[in-house]
Amino acid sequence: xxxxxxxxxxxxxxxxxxxxxxxxxxxxxxxxxxxxxxxxxxxxxxxxxxxxxxxxxxxxxxxxxxxxxxxxxxxxxxxxxxxxxxxxxxxxxxxxxxxxxxxxxxxxxxxxxxxxxxxxxxxxxxxxxxxxxxxxxxxxxxxxxxx
Amino acid sequence: xxxxxxxxxxxxxxxxxxxxxxxxxxxxxxxxxxxxxxxxxxxxxxxxxxxxxxxxxxxxxxxxxxxxxxxxxxxxxxxxxxxxxxxxxxxxxxxxxxxxxxxxxxxxxxxxxxxxxxxxxxxxxxxxxxxxxxxxxxxxxxxx
Numbered sequence: 001x002x003x004x005x006x007x008x009x010x011x012x013x014x015x016x017x018x019x020x021x022x023x024x025x026x027x028x029x030x031x032x033x034x035x036x037x038x039x040x041x042x043x044x045x046x047x048x049x050x051x052x053x054x055x056x057x058x059x060x061x062x063x064x065x066x067x068x069x070x071x072x073x074x075x076x077x078x079x080x081x082x083x084x085x086x087x088x089x090x091x092x093x094x095x096x097x098x099x100x101x102x103x104x105x106x107x108x109x110x111x112x113x114x115x116x117x118x119x120x121x122x123x124x125x126x127x128x129x130x131x132x133x134x135x136x137x138x139x140x141x142x143x144x145x146x147x
Numbered sequence: 148x149x150x151x152x153x154x155x156x157x158x159x160x161x162x163x164x165x166x167x168x169x170x171x172x173x174x175x176x177x178x179x180x181x182x183x184x185x186x187x188x189x190x191x192x193x194x195x196x197x198x199x200x201x202x203x204x205x206x207x208x209x210x211x212x213x214x215x216x217x218x219x220x221x222x223x224x225x226x227x228x229x230x231x232x233x234x235x236x237x238x239x240x241x242x243x244x245x246x247x248x249x250x251x252x253x254x255x256x257x258x259x260x261x262x263x264x265x266x267x268x269x270x271x272x273x274x275x276x277x278x279x280x281x282x283x284x285x286x287x288x289x290x291x
Binding site: 028058087 | 182218
């Protein structure tokens with residue numbers, strides 16, 4: 001019997017703040033094996049148009065908070081999860097020392113039957129704002145649950 | 148030209164990005180990526196867990212492959228140029244797989260002094276199957 005997911009469309013999570021630490025940017029770039037000096041070399045960063053190192057495009061995926069617990073909310077466990085799609089919009093590169101406020105909400109939820117059986121899809125959007133309340137980046141992810 | 152800088156005028160629709168070959172994927176890279184990204188799903192770390200979950204064996208985080216694809220774009224266009232990057236995850240990347248990232252220029256446009264290039268981007272496993280596929284938009288400088 002396929003499992004039944006809780007409906008969470010429209011749920012908005014409380015905003016959470018993330019302060020970007022220089023070392024986290026570097027660990028993230030190195031974990032990918034992307035040794036671009038604009039991510040890793042403080043001198044190169046200082047001489048750049050941004051005045052510091054910047055984060056790679058997919059870095060915001062690491063902006064997590066215990067208050068955003070999608071698994072608990074939809075009522076499933078981690079062994080059933082797959083990543084369906086992911087998108088980033090970056091209006092300004094993210095930088096060390098900055099604090100970003102992240103606002104996440106569930107914008108869609110649906111089910112489909114694929115070749116491996118029934119699947120649940122949950123679409124979450126997160127907007128990140130800087131200290132001037134300007135949106136600097138957005139991400140949109142689709143979590144797939146094998147039902 | 149490891150870390151590129153490309154000017155808007157020099158890009159033509161149909162141009163291909165240099166291929167970027169990543170891997171072969173090792174368990175240690177998945178462990179390192181878990182730490183860096185905060186995604187500690189044991190399905191990427193623990194063979195027994197992955198097997199019990201019906202996945203056969205551990206597989207790479209989709210986001211790691213997306214990171215590879217992002218690198219293939221910024222190796223060409225420069226870090227800090229990416230305005231938009233979106234992919235679908237199409238197939239699993241397994242231990243020992245190489246991941247070959249490719250891309251092609253789909254369109255160019257200029258508006259309000261911002262010059263952007265749309266790219267089709269994807270990555271292939273050693274069998275030539277697409278593991279991720281999507282689009283990116285980069286903003287490029289002009290020669291002026």
